[in-house]
Amino acid sequence: MRKKYVEKVYMREVTDKEFYFEEDKKFNGYIALKYVKDISKPLSAYCNGKKYVGLDKGYTILEYIPFEGNFNCRVFFDKENRPLCFYFDINNGMGKDEEGIWYDDLYLDVTMECPAITGGFNYIRLDDEGEFKKAYKEGLITDEQYKLGYETAEKIMQELRSSQNKIVNHCHFDLYRLKNLLGINNDEELEK
Numbered sequence: 001m002r003k004k005y006v007e008k009v010y011m012r013e014v015t016d017k018e019f020y021f022e023e024d025k026k027f028n029g030y031i032a033l034k035y036v037k038d039i040s041k042p043l044s045a046y047c048n049g050k051k052y053v054g055l056d057k058g059y060t061i062l063e064y065i066p067f068e069g070n071f072n073c074r075v076f077f078d079k080e081n082r083p084l085c086f087y088f089d090i091n092n093g094m095g096k097d098e099e100g101i102w103y104d105d106l107y108l109d110v111t112m113e114c115p116a117i118t119g120g121f122n123y124i125r126l127d128d129e130g131e132f133k134k135a136y137k138e139g140l141i142t143d144e145q146y147k148l149g150y151e152t153a154e155k156i157m158q159e160l161r162s163s164q165n166k167i168v169n170h171c172h173f174d175l176y177r178l179k180n181l182l183g184i185n186n187d188e189e190l191e192k
Contacts, residue, residue: 021062056078106141
């Protein structure tokens with residue numbers, strides 16, 4: 001397993017950011033907001049053979065870290081606050097220490113790319129399955145963790161297919177609430 005800290009994930013190229021997190025009792029976990037004020041170079045990815053910008057100045061990452069559920073979810077939003085991608089890291093638990101909020105990554109991920117980059121539909125896939133199986137063969141994860149990884153991924157994909165995922169259905173509310181709380185207005189920030 002790999003221990004990952006929420007504040008550091010997807011932040012290497014970011015040269016200036018706003019970072020905020022809070023415990024949300026209704027969600028039963030932490031919610032973190034990472035607003036990109038400046039970045040050394042935009043990060044790109046591909047979806048269905050088409051290149052798109054996944055992280056740039058004025059973009060926001062909203063991250064959900066539930067106390068239970070064995071996953072965390074990063075939602076990538078563009079400058080217009082449109083969701084680009086939901087990225088679920090399957091994990092073996094989370095915690096908080098002097099360095100911040102962390103989770104034990106189990107190498108398996110579920111991704112849902114959104115209409116803003118797919119052209120009109122949600123594209124759901126299981127990612128890094130080869131890395132997950134390799135970690136299992138090398139003894140980096142146990143039989144129980146291997147089973148947990150697949151069960152968690154299946155549950156998330158079923159929720160996404162049936163439009164029943166609470167994060168997907170609630171993320172815009174949290175995005176606007178937290179940006180308002182922090183006084184982040186994309187138009188003003190991008191003019192600087």
